[in-house]
């Protein structure tokens with residue numbers, strides 16, 4: 001029988017290439033070195049606001065699974081913390097959009113974003129196991145934590161106006177929250193049958209692929225020539 005403790009750590013090693021693609025994307029590196037094209041940043045911001053609004057019902061669905069099937073009552077607090085931070089995040093997106101004069105209501109949803117949101121919907125189905133959903137949830141948060149924490153590491157040249165964005169996901173408290181989700185996922189995976197673990201591993205890989213596509217979006221034409229056709 002396969003040793004299952006610390007499953008996430010094993011998958012991070014096994015899929016390191018994909019994890020690095022998702023957490024060291026050129027867009028993120030350009031924020032870190034100060035060379036980011038602000039129009040790309042604005043595209044990302046407008047699309048991420050749409051994503052975050054879709055992410056809320058997904059997190060709520062993870063909460064429902066936890067309340068029905070989790071063997072540890074503390075899971076609820078961790079997930080509730082996630083919902084609370086999404087509440088702040090939505091406010092922050094609105095403020096940031098007004099700072100950059102981005103009209104959030106008229107944004108055309110990019111295909112990559114739509115695909116990612118459809119993937120989230122598929123994970124909301126009641127038949128998706130808690131272990132699978134919590135693994136995906138952790139991965140989604142961890143990519144942003146890892147990416148933006150990297151932006152804040154030594155010798156960064158993040159411009160003043162993007163500091164706050166990096167701190168939003170790169171701060172230590174968010175890091176701690178991601179580690180709590182990782183611990184929950186590890187605990188669930190340890191107890192899950194092999195076929196459920198296999199599904200969680202696939203969900204983890206899919207999240208990373210969607211995250212790469214999401215970053216890619218920022219340097220493609222959004223809302224202009226491509227979307228008008």
Ligand SMILES: Cc1ncc(CO)c(N)n1
Pocket residue numbers: 048051052140141143144211214
């Ligand atoms: C695309 C994407 N992934 C992860 C997060 C983290 O909440 C986010 N805001 N957007």
